[in-house]
Amino acid sequence: MDVLRLLFEKQPMDQTGVARHLSITRAAINLHFLELAAEHYIRPIATQSKGRGRPAHLWELDPQYNLFMGIAIENGTLQSELIDCQGGVVDVQKETYPADISFELLHQRIFAQIKAFQKLAEAREAQIRQCFLASPGRRLEDGTILQVVNLPILNGWNPDRDIEQTFGIPTFNDAFHTPTLQGASEEDGANSTMALLNWDDGFSAIFSSNGRQIIWPDPSPKRVRALWDVGHLCIEPNGRLCRCGKHGCLEAYVGGLALAQMHPELGCADSRELAQCAMAGNAAAANLLRQAVGLVMRTLYTTFELFGVDTIVFVNTMAAAFPCFEEAAWAELAKFYPAEELKLLTLRHSPLTEDKLRHGSALTARQVFFYPEKFLPVRGMHMANN
């Protein structure tokens, strides 16, 4: 695994270089390479001529044999993507499902997509090394899905166990935070501390530093990673009922669904329609978004300041109306930041499409394969009885 990771980060390398990096003997490395090559993890790509002696092979991960699968289930779309170890897209599947779909039917369709990819891999004599499944909801540590507000049929399903048992593909499932980050920070994210504001029918945020999510295991069985949960910060004790069952959450005041419900006069059903309405010039809708973004900035200011956020990125459906609320966001921040600090902030939106989330899910599968220890400890709630 150490050899594979090293090649993933620094390939191509020769055996001497790998041995030096990992501080192990040439003889031991030679054995590892033989084994890894036999299992098609790695392949020699060229010979490096070094004066007289024997030419040294350069090695890389074999893109032909090592595939990674991402599955993304959200907003009525089920899609999956197969990539090779260099991130190249091998194939994509995409279909929609009705909101009232049964678990059995959705499960069937998910498995049909996996089966299709497995066939494709077999035809290439390749292996799907890792699957990552992204869906809304919370998780238990063991991967069992819980508390899915908008797709409750998933409650109680454990995709890790189910997919691995049926297809023999190691699987890890979680919510969309890592695919979102992978999808949105392909543009930048290095040398930056970002707040990704994921604004759609609900509201959530991801914080990252230098392209890596800021996250830590939560020692308490009562709470999930608080940073992912900013939409459910209580901003109004005994306030509006939120979709999560609590009262007074930020999401209950700024989520697209909450806004649409609080303002039936606009005739918008959800965040997508609300954003369209505002962009089409409806002054009342635009004003609503400006007020909502003001509340978001006011609520999150301390977090921005605490983490040294320099870039705030709006993603998802509501980000489409960014031109309508950009100025209001700046105006609210200007109440908190001195002018010279405000100048150092970047505010933008990223067209985080379904395609990017799907690709982000496949990239996450690859990350989980190479760095499982970064994902396992930070997933979900600790079991109450462990």
Ligand SMILES: [Zn+2]
């Ligand atoms: Zn809530």
